[in-house]
Every structure is written in structure tokens, then in C-alpha cells.
Amino acid sequence: DGGITQSPKYLFRKEGQNVTLSCEQNLNHDAMYWYRQDPGQGLRLIYYSQIVNDFQKGDIAEGYSVSREKKESFPLTVTSAQKNPTAFYLCASTRGNGYTFGSGTRLTVV
Amino acid sequence: DQQVKQNSPSLSVQEGRISILNCDYTNSMFDYFLWYKKYPAEGPTFLISISSIKDKNEDGRFTVFLNKSAKHLSLHIVPSQPGDSAVYFCAASRRAGGTSYGKLTFGQGTILTVHP
Numbered sequence: 098d099g100g101i102t103q104s105p106k107y108l109f110r111k112e113g114q115n116v117t118l119s120c121e122q123n124l125n126h127d128a129m130y131w132y133r134q135d136p137g138q139g140l141r142l143i144y145y146s147q148i149v150n151d152f153q154k155g156d157i158a159e160g161y162s163v164s165r166e167k168k169e170s171f172p173l174t175v176t177s178a179q180k181n182p183t184a185f186y187l188c189a190s191t192r193g194n195g196y197t198f199g200s201g202t203r204l205t206v207v
Numbered sequence: 208d209q210q211v212k213q214n215s216p217s218l219s220v221q222e223g224r225i226s227i228l229n230c231d232y233t234n235s236m237f238d239y240f241l242w243y244k245k246y247p248a249e250g251p252t253f254l255i256s257i258s259s260i261k262d263k264n265e266d267g268r269f270t271v272f273l274n275k276s277a278k279h280l281s282l283h284i285v286p287s288q289p290g291d292s293a294v295y296f297c298a299a300s301r302r303a304g305g306t307s308y309g310k311l312t313f314g315q316g317t318i319l320t321v322h323p
Contacts, residue, residue, distance in 0.1 A: 101250075103250075106248075130310065130311070132313070137216065137315060138315055139211075139213075139296060139313040139314050139315040139316050140251075140296065140298075140311075140313040141313070142310055142311075142312070145310050155310070185248070187250055187251070189250075189311075195253055196241075196253065196311060198243075198250030198251050198252070199250050200248075200249055200250045201248065201249065201250050203248065
């Protein structure tokens with residue numbers, strides 16, 4: 098079955114460390130997105146990519162980085178510059194006929 | 208700048224009654240609106256959408272209404288069921304080129320609780 102796979106489901110990071118969240122899709126979707134969910138703030142867009150080797154900053158890109166070397170993959174790196182990284186991270190993709198979301202990664206800074 | 212707002216953080220409804228979830232937007236360039244349902248620790252799942260050329264779209268128990276002049280949309284669930292208890296997000300986009308979805312802008316979400 099086609100879908101989006103996010104891994105890991107839970108991730109713990111020490112302060113000062115970079116960490117990379119994986120997002121893989123086998124839907125042949127062109128566009129991929131990273132959102133962050135915080136309580137009471139809904140989903141906020143971090144980065145998005147509409148084609149391979151191209152990506153754009155979203156509303157809260159500071160402290161994050163991405164790459165899009167393959168159509169299927171859109172990993173998100175949470176760097177030590179991100180001051181408040183503890184959140185639920187969601188990856189999504191679309192080919193223009195609806196968004197599909199992954200099941201999310203809960204990142205906790207310890 | 209919150210371009211999509213859901214001003215009710217929570218809503219409690221009796222089973223069998225109607226649930227009405229509201230959403231307001233400020234960006235007049237938005238032309239496509241969606242509702243998503245989300246359970247804790249899971250990704251959102253698509254419920255229903257509406258284009259700005261319509262004012263109503265219906266799918267089973269779910270109906271979305273769009274009032275462009277008021278920049279307001281609402282989701283009606285009739286009849287409400289306990290399994291509908293979840294967080295509901297409205298989202299808006301501006302289609303790029305008229306054929307594909309642009310990036311989605313989400314509201315803060317409304318927690319719906321349906322009591323048996």
C-alpha cells in the first residue's frame with residue numbers, strides 16, 4: 098500500500114545536538130512538506146519542496162534544514178540553533194489531488 | 208499573523224446531535240479549504256474540502272459551508288457519534304496554476320468531544 102512513513106515515532110535529543118527526522122513516500126507525489134504541531138497552535142509549516150533538489154522556507158524555518166535529493170525522501174534536520182525543538186513533527190505530500198500525512202515523530206529534548 | 212483561525216479550542220456535543228465547528232480566514236487569496244481530523248500521536252486524515260466557487264459541499268454526515276464575504280467556513284457533523292471525538296483542523300490554500308494545491312495554512316484546531 099502507498100503511503101508516507103515517518104521514523105522514528107519517538108525521538109529524544111540532548112541539548113546542543115542535531116537530529117534528523119526521516120520522511121519517505123511511495124505515492125509518487127511531487128510536493129512534500131514538514132509541519133510542526135504545538136499545543137494550541139495548530140500545524141505550522143517549516144519547509145516544503147515542490148520538486149527534487151528544490152525547497153522553500155515555510156513560516157518557522159529558523160533552526161531547521163532539509164534536503165530533497167530524491168523524490169521519495171524529504172528528511173528534516175533539527176539543529177542546535179532551534180531554541181524550542183520539543184514538538185510533534187508531521188510530514189505530508191501531495192500531487193495536487195489531496196494531502197497525505199505521515200503518522201508523525203514526537204521529538205523531546207532532554 | 209494567524210491567517211486561519213479556529214476561535215473555539217473545544218466543543219462538547221451529545222451523541223446524535225449536530226456538531227458545528229467554525230473557522231475564519233483573513234487572506235482573500237485563499238481559494239481552497241479543507242477539514243482534517245486528527246487523533247493524538249497520529250497524522251491528520253482528510254475529511255472534506257470545498258472550492259471557493261462553491262458555498263456548500265456534502266459527504267455523508269459531513270457538510271462544509273463557505274461564506275466568502277464573511278471569510279468564514281464551518282463544518283457540520285450530523286448526527287455526531289462518539290467516534291467523531293478528535294481534534295479538527297481547518298486548512299486553506301491558494302492553488303498554484305489552478306491545478307495543484309499550494310501549501311496549506313492551518314487553524315489552531317478544535318477538540319470535539321461527543322458524549323454517549
